[in-house]
Amino acid sequence: MEKNNYSKVQRIACFSLVCLPLLQCYNFLGTALTKFLMLGLVAYFAFIVRTKPTVPTKLKFFLLYAFTVPQVFAIISGNTSEFLGSFITLGLFFAAFIFFMPHLDVELIRKYYRVTIYVAIGVFLLQEISYYVTGARFGVLIPFLDLYNGTPASDFLSTYSSSNRSCSIFVEPSHFAQYLAPYLALSLNVVSQQKRFFDLESIIISLVFIFLRSGNGYFLLASIWIVHFLCCNMSMLKKIFIILPFAAILIVYSFTYFSNSELGEQVLSRTEQLDPNYIGDSRSGTIRIYRGFWVYASMPSYLKVFGVGLGGVNSVIDNSPLSWSFENEHYVNNVSCFLMAFGYIGVFLLVIFLFSLCSRKEPGSIALIVAFICLGLMESFLCDSRMLLYLLLPYAMIYCNKKLII
Numbered sequence: 548m549e550k551n552n553y554s555k556v557q558r559i560a561c562f563s564l565v566c567l568p569l570l571q572c573y574n575f576l577g578t579a580l581t582k583f584l585m586l587g588l589v590a591y592f593a594f595i596v597r598t599k600p601t602v603p604t605k606l607k608f609f610l611l612y613a614f615t616v617p618q619v620f621a622i623i624s625g626n627t628s629e630f631l632g633s634f635i636t637l638g639l640f641f642a643a644f645i646f647f648m649p650h651l652d653v654e655l656i657r658k659y660y661r662v663t664i665y666v667a668i669g670v671f672l673l674q675e676i677s678y679y680v681t682g683a684r685f686g687v688l689i690p691f692l693d694l695y696n697g698t699p700a701s702d703f704l705s706t707y708s709s710s711n712r713s714c715s716i717f718v719e720p721s722h723f724a725q726y727l728a729p730y731l732a733l734s735l736n737v738v739s740q741q742k743r744f745f746d747l748e749s750i751i752i753s754l755v756f757i758f759l760r761s762g763n764g765y766f767l768l769a770s771i772w773i774v775h776f777l778c779c780n781m782s783m784l785k786k787i788f789i790i791l792p793f794a795a796i797l798i799v800y801s802f803t804y805f806s807n808s809e810l811g812e813q814v815l816s817r818t819e820q821l822d823p824n825y826i827g828d829s830r831s832g833t834i835r836i837y838r839g840f841w842v843y844a845s846m847p848s849y850l851k852v853f854g855v856g857l858g859g860v861n862s863v864i865d866n867s868p869l870s871w872s873f874e875n876e877h878y879v880n881n882v883s884c885f886l887m888a889f890g891y892i893g894v895f896l897l898v899i900f901l902f903s904l905c906s907r908k909e910p911g912s913i914a915l916i917v918a919f920i921c922l923g924l925m926e927s928f929l930c931d932s933r934m935l936l937y938l939l940l941p942y943a944m945i946y947c948n949k950k951l952i953i
Contacts, residue, residue: 738779918937
């Protein structure tokens with residue numbers, strides 16, 4: 548019988564997990580709006596619900612290290628420009644992670660997630676129709692708030708009509724793709740449990756990825772489908788002799804058609820940015836992927852091993868030979884930021900924790916962790932609500948599976 552007796556606390560936790568990333572683009576008082584919301588939710592679970600926090604064993608080792616050793620080496624090396632950030636940012640994120648855990652239910656998450664995904668896809672389709680009918684797109688944002696870059700949302704909306712790509716209720720197509728990816732993994736996980744390879748929903752979502760024309764989106768789409776192929780609950784003979792040949796033929800013909808279309812030409816022209824020596828007008832690929840690793844390579848050897856904590860990363864950037872390339876920002880992707888903050892040791896402990904969120908019985912959990920790592924090589928979303936979704940959703944898959952076994 549379908550479970551429908553969810554508690555109020557479960558509904559709040561699952562709804563918040565799904566909807567917080569929708570607000571990630573907004574700032575309030577110069578700080579991400581979602582940080583205030585996460586703080587409020589932690590206070591609610593801790594003091595009103597009185598949730599008893601339980602820290603997973605493998606996470607304990609990472610947290611014990613992350614809150615102690617890198618800070619010592621930050622002080623020794625003088626990288627202390629935002630020293631408290633080492634504790635506040637990481638502390639708030641993992642407090643939210645720990646207090647959300649006991650109240651999650653994967654079916655309830657999927658229920659809320661499906662609604663937001665379908666609404667977002669509907670808005671995206673209307674934006675595309677508007678563009679092809681009128682030559683202009685309409686934006687859907689909260690107009691009285693500021694965006695993460697300090698620009699009022701109302702100013703962004705006034706210029707959005709001339710944008711060359713639709714992004715639904717988000718500021719960038721890549722943000723929409725990042726939000727779609729966990730749901731695709733969740734949807735394919737259900738398909739796998741039914742011993743099928745795909746369904747109509749997964750195909751529709753994959754097509755939205757394609758028409759978003761987001762580099763992040765294409766990598767996420769590919770990584771999730773590859774993991775699904777390798778780990779889905781189907782016989783290996785079916786995979787090798789039916790799915791693989793069919794997929795290969797479909798990919799070859801689709802790519803040929805796509806690359807000869809106007810949309811395909813626009814997408815393929817952006818692949819040049821993946822070259823570390825690219826010096827064209829737009830260098831977003833170079834900045835997203837390589838720059839943080841170049842900074843990490845310039846760090847002293849002992850800091851590469853132990854890190855300087857999250858609060859010391861900006862100091863490392865400002866004191867690096869590449870500081871000139873950052874101007875007034877400190878953008879580096881998640882993986883390079885983790886390396887600078889926690890060093891080899893901390894990243895090793897974090898990877899062990901990530902592996903603990905994977906289960907062959909729930910292949911969607913593996914797809915999500917692979918997608919998280921893939922996105923972390925391109926995007927900066929450290930300790931925000933998107934990262935919370937990417938890490939708590941696989942936990943919910945495994946946790947609910949254990950409850951069913953019990």
